[in-house]
Structures are given as structure tokens and as C-alpha cells.
Amino acid sequence: MRFTRRAATALSACLSIAPAHAWGPLGHRVVAELAQQRLSPAAEAEVERLLAPEHTKSLADIANWPDQLQDDPAMATLWKHTRSQHYINFHGGSACAYVPPRDCRNGRCVVAALEHDVDVLGDQGKPASARRQALKFVVHFVGDIHQPLHAGYRADKGGNTYQVQFEGNGTNLHKVWDSRLLYTRHLDWPAYAQRLDSAAPVKLLPIAPLDNPYAQWAEESCRITAEPGFYPPNHRITPAYVDTWLPVADRRLREAGRRLAQVLNLALDPATAMATKH
Ligand SMILES: [Zn+2]
8 A cells, every 4th residue: 555645644643642541632622622612701811821831822732731741750740649530430330420438539530630620720819830730630621521431430440441343453442432433533623623613502501500510520421331332232343333422422522612611711700700600
């Protein structure tokens, strides 16, 4: 087979964004971009102010930073402290109900991480550096909590030990949901976000009346993993599986993007926060 130079470049670009943890880089950037489009002017200005010292500007620029910590020896301690905050494990069966002492011991799960990091982000009394770091985690974790297998079952480590065959290769179901499903669209992240943006609006529950929206989002993810056919028959990801479940993945990206914007507007724009209270 002959490759054109452009095809070879595109291929190497694809390989260099191979999945690691969570929605892959593509999914996280799509979520961030969908949220960016929905920030209030005041929240957007605050994001820019917080990110300016690191010469980044947009939510998409920082969306994958919490996963990149694992590759940076200087960040080894922070990675060790935060690696269990990218997911939550439920117990299977009908137990998609968040019980903190059972499902989030010592606050080591994505639900508790979001509770903490959103608080820090919205606290004007905290140093800008702490709020900047919290912003990076919030952008990333709102994405993660919407990836169904980041709130799956302890027994198979969120699909990581569930082996599957996909496009002629062995992989696992977690990786399929992190990245491989999304890559079947062959879109880069701006085009992917644009595609989702132009689809019909998603209906969202308002954040304010809920006691803990993050727990609810995790429970939604868990319930998706419990739907019939989510674990593919014969451990094979067929074209029919992609046809059925890619729209679900898209819906989760859209929900994540919309909700991330809500969270950031509430935390960073006093007018939005005030309007929600009344
Ligand atoms: Zn992650």
C-alpha cells in the first residue's frame, strides 16, 4: 500500500493521540469546546484571567492536563493524589445508587473531587494558582463522569478487564468507550464539537435544585452500563454496536459540555449565581 505524505502525517497524528485515561483527548476537548461556547461573558473573562499566566486561553487547551500529569515526573505526587479521582466504581446489579462510604471511601472518587474542586474554583478568597488548578480538574472531571465506564462496576474495573475485539484487534471495552467509538467518525475535535453543536438541543435537569448533581451524573453513567447490549455479545464490537452506542456517547459528550458550562457560569459569574438563587 502506498501512503501519500499527507496520509502518513495524518496517521501519525492519530497514533500520537492514542487513548490513555478517561475520554481520550478528543472527547475531553469536545466537551470543553461545547462548554466554551456557552460561557457567560463574565465567566469567559474569568477563565481567561485565570489561565493567562500559563499562556493558555481556552478550556480545550487545558482539558487533558489531569491525564498528562502521569507522564510528567515533576507532577508524580499530584498524579498519585488525583489518579483515583477520574472515576467511581459502583457495585453492579441494581446498585447504581451513590453511597459515599461504600463508593467513595475517603473522598477518593470523581464525585467528591468535583465537589471539592468546584468549591475551590468559586472561592474568590483562594489564590489564583489554586483556582487555576481547580479549573483544570473541573473541566476534565465533568467530562470523565459522563463517560459511562468511568462510573461502571468495580468487578471489571470499569470495563478495563473486559476484553473485546474491534476492527480486527484485541482491546478492552473501557478503551472503546474512551476513544475508539469516537474515532469512528474521523473528525478532529473542532469538527466533532461543531457537529454536536448543530444537533438538536439536549434537555437538561437544572443544577440548583439537586443536592448533588455530580452523584446524579455518575448514577446516569452507571445505568447506561447496565443497559442490555452495552456489554457486547461475544465480546465483539460490531458495526451494529457502533451504530447503537455511538449516539449514546455523543449524547454524553453534549450533556457534559452543557453541564460544564452551567458549573463554570455558577462558579465564576456572580450574576449567574445570583439569578439561580431567585
Ligand atoms: Zn481522566
